[in-house]
Amino acid sequence: MDVTNTTVFITGANRGLGLAFAREARRRGAKKVYAGMRNTSGFDEPGIIPVRIDVTDKASIAAAAEIADDTTLLINNAGTAALIDGPLASDFEAQSKQLFDINYYGVARVTQAFEQVLSSKQHAAIINVLSDIVWLPRPYLTPYAASKAAAWSYTNQLRFHLQDRGIEVLGLHVGFVDTDLTNGIDVPKASPEDVVRQTYDALAAGKSEIMADQGTSLLKSTLAAEIPGYITPPPGLF
Secondary structure: OOOOOOEEEEOOOOOHHHHHHHHHHHHOOOOEEEEEEOOOOOOOOOOEEEEEOOOOOHHHHHHHHHHOOOOOEEEEOOOOOOOOOOOOOOOHHHHHHHHHHHHOHHHHHHHHHHHHHHHOOOOEEEEEEOOHHHHOOOHHHHHHHHHHHHHHHHHHHHHHHHHHHOEEEEEEEOOOEOOHHHOOOOOOOEOHHHHHHHHHHHHHOOOOEEEOOHHHHHHHHOOOOOOOOOOOOOOOOO
């Protein structure tokens, strides 16, 4: 599915990767771009329509789906992360509940709300922003990793479920991206603009998954190995 002449709705689009998705959609000739965000105050991007949406609130999601009922490409980008001491940390359960509510249930809520909108179109697609963390043990990101692993599984089930309805589902796997979310974390980071370009190209090529950086591609290539990357990460990824 080519982005040209589509109507795009992006969650978490007020900054970072989501805003990069919105800007690149405009550059590629999207007919309309909706930028979903919790607070639309002060947002001013030429040709991009801000829409209030909180992925933890079903009422706001339903309202957004009604406003953007011409959407043909849904991008589930909204997400959050938190650092903890590890999988046995005292705040593990509280952090996990918060991250699952946004990173997993948020994706499912928005997708459910927009399913009827997308099913009514001749051509439609969904992009879910995932992470290499599902294959890479980083104990200080345990709740985030678990929530993204759940979102990956949901994406795979969703793709199979929608394949007869003409709705494409693309999973975007990527490591750290250079946005506000990763400020203060001293690791190699991908450019959001580069990630977005690769993702839209993959969608146009009819792909089901995109590994948007070298580290993620390397991790994915180890999954069939006797000792995969999620047991012993390849050198250079920590």
